[in-house]
Amino acid sequence: HERAVGASGAFAIHLRKLLGQDCPEHNVFCSPVSTSSALAMVLLGAKGSTVAQMVQALGLSSVEDPHGGFQSLLPQVHRPGAPYSLSIVYRLFSEESCEFLPSFQESCLLFYQAELEPLSFAKAPERSRNHINAWVSRKTEGKISELLAKNSTDEESRLVLINAVYFKGKGGKQVDKSCTRKMPFKVNQKEQRPVQMMFQEGKFPWAHVSEGQELTMLMLPDEGMDLSMVRQGSGHVWPCLGEQQVEKSLTSEKLQTWTSPEQMERTKVEVFLRRFKLQEEYDMGAVLQALRVVDAFHPGKADLSGTVVDSELCLSKFLHRSVVEVNVEGMEAAAARAVMVIPGCCLKSLPVFCADHPFLFFIRHNATHSLLFCGRFTSP
Template identity: 45%
Template sequence: MGVRVFVQERSARVGGSGDALREEGQLRGAATLWRPLAEVAAAAEGGDWEDVRHLLEHLSRRRHLVEVVTGHVSAAATAATATTSAAAHRLLLLGVKAAVDEKVGKNYYSYTAKKYKSQIVAGTNYFIKVHVGGDDYIHIRVFDPLPVYGNKKELGGVQTNKTESDEITLNLNKVEGDVHVGFNKLLAELNKDGAPYALSLANRLYGEKTYKFVEKFLDDTKTLYLAELEAVDFISNAEAARVKINKWVEKKTQEKIKDLLAKGDVDDETRLVLVNALYFKGDWEMKFYRGNTTEVQFKINKNESKPVQMMHQTATFPFTYVPDVDCQILELPYEGKDMSMLIMLPNNMEDNTTGLEKLEQMLTYDKLVEWTRPDMMHTVEVKVGLPRFKLEETYDLKEILVSMGMVDTFSPQKCDFSGMSCNNLVLSKVVHKSFVEVTEEGTEAGAATAVTATLTSMPLIQKMFMADHPFLFFIRHNPTQSILFYGRYSSP
């Protein structure tokens, strides 16, 4: 899959960095923090590091103080408890903000990283809530939220006037602490060595060679997102830059994603392109035998059908039924079981409908997690019929993101990317391309870039799961619960 984010120069700079206002706000806010920080200092002096961890977790919700305590904190705490002056409180803030590894050690860092990583996953998967059941989702057949989210976080880190609406759109208002560190940890988890599947998420920046980009922006994107900047000539030769970017994406997706950027997508006004390329290939834990694949009729609705190559096998798989949406859910694990494909198949369709309407209206990421929890899925013998299929789609996500509420990021009057470059920049376009192929051996996928149900217990008898009508599918990384791809198959 591929995602491309375009940043262009804007004619007039709007607004300032807000450093002075933020500094003033920090000084005022420090006056309310001395007592809890003194408690942290006291716990550190007593060596009660578990208490320190919990106190810091509580503080992080208020001030994002997520790293640490040192042996020097006691002096700062004494100064802070003796006076309520802003200077003393700032001294305490500095005293508390230091060597994690020396005192708290890796356990606390792992704890916070794990927490942020899980919140990043929830933010990434938040796109499911918006797309599934929304008007835009009708036009989406296959999508990968991770690169879209990653690109927006790279930009978010340098946008000095991030607005509440943009934060809510990405579900970032619910993420505590350093979201970039959390995303970095998630990438490391997904790209771990020795996995029985092939998964690569690569990032790169292409910047106008005559532009000066802020060093901190370049350092952060390289360290946290593994994204190098390559200088290209958009002003004099935008077409050559487009070809170069497309070749990189093609290479990173094993030639599955070609021509991410169409002619005219970049021009002499383009200043920066952020690209994510995601490639996944996994073999089924239980492969389908090609000799069992037959042609059957796939029902698009009650009145129309088309032929499809249907793969067949009978084996034991995690399976459940959700009565509230009258839907079966089947989990097909890939080798190693770190990855799975979840398939949601409605039981009935009405005239001129796909049968997905009710499911899509009710489905959210939280419900997906609830319905597919290990204790809700029952391992039973299932007679499976699944189409062999390939989906490839390209989307311009600007309209979708704006409809979700991300308005200010695309506004020349409101956006401020001065943390990226001293030049005046505005986000102009986000293009997303996804590819998924499901065969008897497994799945190959690529992208280059955005009321509690009651479940019934399944008795240990053979179940029938015949996907000969529209269904939803999700490719999930099980250790993190991250949805790498999701889509709908509604017609061959």
């Protein structure tokens, strides 16, 4: 699964930058592993230039077969008996008049444990929408209950790819609620908003890196996961360069190096981490077209002839939603290890790590080192 993880890491950084570049004041949150595996599932039935565009977007070479990698990776992420509950679900819903090829159905089950389902979009689009929403809600334990908005499907819908992610940790070291206090969150240099901040003091993996600016890494271990954070600047002072510069220069290789065990040393640290919850939904069709995956979404150009008998079929929609929540009861997310890139920390007699202004975060699965989630928290 190493190649799938590596490709997903590069895809994750690129995807997160795309989602956040047009509206730097907006929060961003997505699951690159689930998005890339869902796209790879469609790749099973794609041909011609449709394949070439998907392969390039995923960071793979034209001769690589990613399916064996995901076949190995996904069961490890969904490991029975794990100290967390994680659901990465995707399913292709097609118009019932379209007939899936048996070979495509078998491959989806073999490599991605994904089933395909025909629905009557042409005759009952609203009933089909409700059916999809009920399936997503059931698979995510009610965490994601209304993925498809009203009128988001119609009589012309033919192939809808749904991708939803939910995570709930079993909780590691609990934070005493008396250690939660109201503090200002600096949205920007002119605006502040009150938020609840959790305080912890203890020995945590900690490191500094100089990349033309000071970066500080902190890892908060939890049972079966690690919440790792990377921030830039000093103390409670707004950094001179800001998180946007960190975003632009960040790569998958840099993130992996900065948060490696060789880089970090256990140090006693005062940690202030605010409560936050993000639930974001994206039309991945529009995002992927920005990554030059164009043909798959256009009738007459898409070659999904290895998917269904009707060779004129194209993807009508590709929707993605994921959820993350951090509070005094432990981390709950649509994952298993988080890295936050935050502008602002100085070395005093006792270092202070205060997440009191916009930050980037990345949640990684420990055993496979795969980036399950990435995001940016900009505004409470």
